Amino acid sequence: MQLVRSQPIVLLASAALWLSACAAPAQQPANKPAASAPTGAPASGSSAAATSAPTGAGAAGSTIKLFSSFPMTGSALGQTQTMVNSIRMAIDEHGGRVGNFAIAYEALDDATPAKGNWDEGKEAENANRAVNDPDVMVYIGTYNSGAAKISIPITNRAYLFQISPANTSPGLTKPGKGEPGEPEIYYPTGVRNYARVVPADDIQGAVAARFAKEQLTVQRAYVLDDAEAYGRPLATVFYNEARRRGIQVSPANGPESIDRQATDYRSLALRIRQTNPDLVYFGGVTQNNAGKLWQDLRATLGPNVKLMGPDGIFEQAFLDAAGEAAIGTYVTFGGVPVSRYTGKAAEWLQRYRQRFNSEPEAYAIYAYEAANVALDAIQRAGRKERNAIREAGMNTKDYDGVLGRWSFDQNGDTTLTTMSVSQFKGPRMDQTEFIIQLSAE
Amino acid sequence: MLDLEILLQVLVLGLTNGALLALVALGYTLVYGIIELINFAHGDVYMIGTFTALTVVLGAGLSRSSPPLTLAAFLLLALALAMLVCAALNAVIERVAYRPLRHAPRLAPLITAIGVSFILMNVGLYWYGASQVRFPDILPNIDLLQALGLSTVVRFSTKDLFVLVVTVPLLLLLNLFIYRTRLGKAMRATAEDRDAAALVGIDINRTIALAFIIGGALAGAAGFLSGLYNNTAWFQQGFRAGLMAFTSAVLGGIGNPTGAVLGGLVIGVVAAITDFYLDPRWTQAVVFGILIVLLVFRPSGLLGEQVPEKV
Numbered sequence: 001m002q003l004v005r006s007q008p009i010v011l012l013a014s015a016a017l018w019l020s021a022c023a024a025p026a027q028q029p030a031n032k033p034a035a036s037a038p039t040g041a042p043a044s045g046s047s048a049a050a051t052s053a054p055t056g057a058g059a060a061g062s063t064i065k066l067f068s069s070f071p072m073t074g075s076a077l078g079q080t081q082t083m084v085n086s087i088r089m090a091i092d093e094h095g096g097r098v099g100n101f102a103i104a105y106e107a108l109d110d111a112t113p114a115k116g117n118w119d120e121g122k123e124a125e126n127a128n129r130a131v132n133d134p135d136v137m138v139y140i141g142t143y144n145s146g147a148a149k150i151s152i153p154i155t156n157r158a159y160l161f162q163i164s165p166a167n168t169s170p171g172l173t174k175p176g177k178g179e180p181g182e183p184e185i186y187y188p189t190g191v192r193n194y195a196r197v198v199p200a201d202d203i204q205g206a207v208a209a210r211f212a213k214e215q216l217t218v219q220r221a222y223v224l225d226d227a228e229a230y231g232r233p234l235a236t237v238f239y240n241e242a243r244r245r246g247i248q249v250s251p252a253n254g255p256e257s258i259d260r261q262a263t264d265y266r267s268l269a270l271r272i273r274q275t276n277p278d279l280v281y282f283g284g285v286t287q288n289n290a291g292k293l294w295q296d297l298r299a300t301l302g303p304n305v306k307l308m309g310p311d312g313i314f315e316q317a318f319l320d321a322a323g324e325a326a327i328g329t330y331v332t333f334g335g336v337p338v339s340r341y342t343g344k345a346a347e348w349l350q351r352y353r354q355r356f357n358s359e360p361e362a363y364a365i366y367a368y369e370a371a372n373v374a375l376d377a378i379q380r381a382g383r384k385e386r387n388a389i390r391e392a393g394m395n396t397k398d399y400d401g402v403l404g405r406w407s408f409d410q411n412g413d414t415t416l417t418t419m420s421v422s423q424f425k426g427p428r429m430d431q432t433e434f435i436i437q438l439s440a441e
Numbered sequence: 442m443l444d445l446e447i448l449l450q451v452l453v454l455g456l457t458n459g460a461l462l463a464l465v466a467l468g469y470t471l472v473y474g475i476i477e478l479i480n481f482a483h484g485d486v487y488m489i490g491t492f493t494a495l496t497v498v499l500g501a502g503l504s505r506s507s508p509p510l511t512l513a514a515f516l517l518l519a520l521a522l523a524m525l526v527c528a529a530l531n532a533v534i535e536r537v538a539y540r541p542l543r544h545a546p547r548l549a550p551l552i553t554a555i556g557v558s559f560i561l562m563n564v565g566l567y568w569y570g571a572s573q574v575r576f577p578d579i580l581p582n583i584d585l586l587q588a589l590g591l592s593t594v595v596r597f598s599t600k601d602l603f604v605l606v607v608t609v610p611l612l613l614l615l616n617l618f619i620y621r622t623r624l625g626k627a628m629r630a631t632a633e634d635r636d637a638a639a640l641v642g643i644d645i646n647r648t649i650a651l652a653f654i655i656g657g658a659l660a661g662a663a664g665f666l667s668g669l670y671n672n673t674a675w676f677q678q679g680f681r682a683g684l685m686a687f688t689s690a691v692l693g694g695i696g697n698p699t700g701a702v703l704g705g706l707v708i709g710v711v712a713a714i715t716d717f718y719l720d721p722r723w724t725q726a727v728v729f730g731i732l733i734v735l736l737v738f739r740p741s742g743l744l745g746e747q748v749p750e751k752v
């Protein structure tokens with residue numbers, strides 16, 4: 001009897017793994033809008049449709065392909081769809097061409113329906129597809145820092161230029177700011193091929209801590225994370241910076257990771273209440289159950305304890321998931337929120353609204369900038385050769401884009417370091433109130 | 442802040458969650474008691490219950506500011522529908538996936554159970570997507586202890602009360618049914634000796650189907666309550682809840698309805714205590730640790746199975 005009882009658990013568990021590995025294509029139709037915008041290029045052609053120009057040929061009239069890899073299944077779609085839109089927009093504004101090359105673009109999905117979130121296997125598959133397609137010259141991605149850890153080593157071996165509009169984990173590029181061995185382990189050739197147009201989390205976490213101390217005059221803070229490659233290091237930066245600034249941080253041994261599959265966080269909230277904090281900080285993304293966490297924190301801690309999170313929850317999906325509990329939450333974000341765009345950014349916003357008849361989410365403008373930097377690199381390289389384009393891309397200096405004038409430093413990080421803090425005021429993103437622009441000091 | 446008050450608060454949490462577990466655990470135990478089958482799709486039936494209730498709540502556009510009568514009417518409808526859908530679903534599962542295999546080797550219905558579990562999970566995935574969905578918070582949330590004028594940090598709200606108000610009558614009704622009605626007697630007889638029960642004229646197929654229907658209805662009620670109480674719905678919620686409920690059933694002595702309720706409450710409280718005093722990451726380890734220790738020293742569970750020859 002004992003044997004029969006224990007077997008099903010093992011079976012069920014291994015079967016569940018199998019389920020998450022090869023999920024049913026239940027949500028595929030949700031991806032379709034991705035292909036709706038006109039680009040003058042095949043929106044979702046397979047590699048079979050690729051022209052077979054040999055790498056480095058630079059023949060007149062040949063096609064250069066850009067791939068992007070974001071989670072396009074699940075709740076991140078609200079955000080990533082506007083990013084894909086922006087990339088298409090950038091290419092179309094170049095007339096679909098750079099020099100002699102026609103530009104084709106394909107938006108890949110690195111999420112699975114069963115996870116509703118990015119997936120290691122899918123990301124590796126996407127990166128390999130890019131590397132093995134001789135026409136692909138730039139890989140735009142990823143959205144999640146954890147996914148970048150998978151794809152960078154793959155694109156690196158092919159000297160393929162990878163540019164991310166959204167990765168913020170410091171360890172991807174900055175020596176000494178991440179885990180031991182980072183970032184060298186991501187660059188097996190020893191040559192850098194990865195850059196990002198968004199400020200990293202060593203800045204974001206520090207700005208959040210500075211804001212908590214200086215603006216909110218927080219005395220005691222409780223720090224949580226979602227145990228992922230993006231959330232955990234970010235929460236750790238916040239934790240250390242907050243302590244350095246004299247905030248009393250709990251728990252005693254560093255940020256506490258939540259169980260993203262839990263049905264409730266009441267016990268956790270109760271434990272947090274015992275430490276009597278003024279602020280609870282969560283490093284993580286919406287897709288790791290942040291909405292439910294917020295509900296239980298708000299219900300148990302009452303209206304006076306402040307809640308704060310990073311750019312990973314700066315999206316409509318979070319407001320939907322957390323409901324009323326989201327209102328009053330402080331959020332940090334690279335650059336400024338959509339409502340505060342000025343100059344070139346404001347002009348871009350106008351064009352975006354006109355073309356797509358909708359509002360872009362926070363990362364759309366970064367995707368637009370990343371695509372433009374990629375096109376600029378192709379222009380300056382002047383050849384259809386991965387290494388030349390990689391070198392041109394990594395050497396982007398004094399770029400005058402929608403984000404302002406900036407350069408990539410030797411690590412591939414943007415020289416922009418301004419972050420902003422906003423506060424959710426209602427159930428829609430456009431009701432978000434901008435509070436302050438801050439640097440990490 | 443007194444530590445005792447915190448302990449009380451943790452107990453309230455544990456008992457409410459435990460009551461939900463008990464409802465699900467009963468479904469495992471009823472079915473096992475009769476045909477010695479572990480219905481691994483049961484947790485997913487519970488998930489479908491939450492999704493059904495969520496569909497009603499969203500469809501009716503309920504919110505906390507809805508008129509009380511409308512709210513009550515639609516909540517009743519949601520409860521009835523969730524129970525009905527899950528009962529029917531469980532009956533269909535029994536008819537399609539288990540009955541044809543009743544005399545097959547024991548591994549066969551186990552495999553179909555897992556298959557059905559996956560089918561239901563994918564139905565859930567298609568229904569509301571892969572992320573956790575917010576279940577609107579529509580129950581009035583008034584702290585009863587404060588309303589009574591007690592000065593304490595312990596919260597016992599109308600939401601907690603609601604769970605008990607729905608669960609306890611259901612448990613009493615089930616008890617009455619099993620021990621005071623002819624059909625209940627037939628169920629007990631079938632559990633004790635299927636062939637002998639058939640010989641005295643009991644319709645075995647109908648009795649077994651009845652166990653599935655009752656188990657499904659209870660899972661539907663639990664799904665409804667979980668949605669309203671936890672304010673979240675997820676296509677994989679049935680997997681973990683099912684595992685915990687199954688553990689509760691084994692802990693209490695599988696096949697024994699009273700044991701399932703006791704097991705559910707014990708596991709609910711143990712989980713809440715570990716969550717609070719230790720670390721949520723240890724909760725499952727502690728729960729299963731207790732189960733292993735118990736099974737080593739008391740293989741038939743806390744109360745044991747009521748039918749001695751089954752053990």
